[in-house]
Amino acid sequence: MRLIASDLDGTIIGRDGKISDRTVRAFQDAASAGVEIVFVTGRPPRWLDPLRERIGHEGKVICSNGAVMYDLAAGEVLTAQALPHRNIFAARDAILHLHPTTTFAAETTSGFLLEPGFVDSGSVELLDGITPAPLEASLAAEDAVVKFLARGKEQDPDVFLAEVHEAVSHLVSVTRSAPTEALLEMAQPGINKAVTLAEYAASLQIAPQDVVAFGDMPNDIEMLQWAGSGYAMGSGHPEAIGAARYKAPSFAEDGVAQVLEARLAELEGP
Known part of the structure; x- marks a missing residue:
């Protein structure tokens, strides 16, 4: 596991707009272990405050279902794929x-x-x-x-x-x-989360098999299929669950945190 790519809403953010303490710890532990983290969301850049305030993320965010690459620390749109x-x-x-x-x-x-x-x-x-x-x-x-x-x-x-x-x-x-x-x-035709995530991973010289991705809805399907370890949330849409290689526990069970904790334990070894 060299790169974690996670959706936000329904995956790590609840309908109340909150991220659980356990999930925050899991992402912070992954970052401390040297794992790259990128969030991949349908949200626009102006709706990313939970990442700053709760997780302390200051890296890149793939927004608008892959149409925008955003630098959270600089508050700057790096690339944008506009629809004619x-x-x-x-x-x-x-x-x-x-x-x-x-x-x-x-x-x-x-x-x-x-x-x-x-x-x-x-x-x-x-x-x-x-x-x-x-x-x-x-x-x-x-x-x-x-x-x-x-x-x-x-x-x-x-x-x-x-x-x-x-x-x-x-x-x-x-x-x-x-x-x-x-x-x-x-x-724009041909744009989805997977396309932009693949470009970002390639820029870091990270292969798909070293990417762990999480999502819950149809807009996550291509990303979950592209990643070497794509996890659909157990509480997610049936099409997302059917398309992913793996199923994480539900959002209510802190499914992303559970998977990351297990993956990090494997990295640390006995």
């Missing part, structure tokens, strides 16, 4: 043809744009001063969109993903990470 605006609007039209009540939002390298109805009126985004507006009006030519989001109203999340994937896969890559919502996340 023409693809965004073509995908939007195709999704609206399927489900006319769908609403949309766009993560850019500098902020967040959302359409009316995308979030509830009391949401964090609105409290942060973001004014909902149609993307045609709010998306400027220079905005680099790294994640395009579509929220269905009453669709089954997995059915929604399957339908949209079939309709727009030639325009965007499509995945989901929200456990219960019909919320889809789209990026």
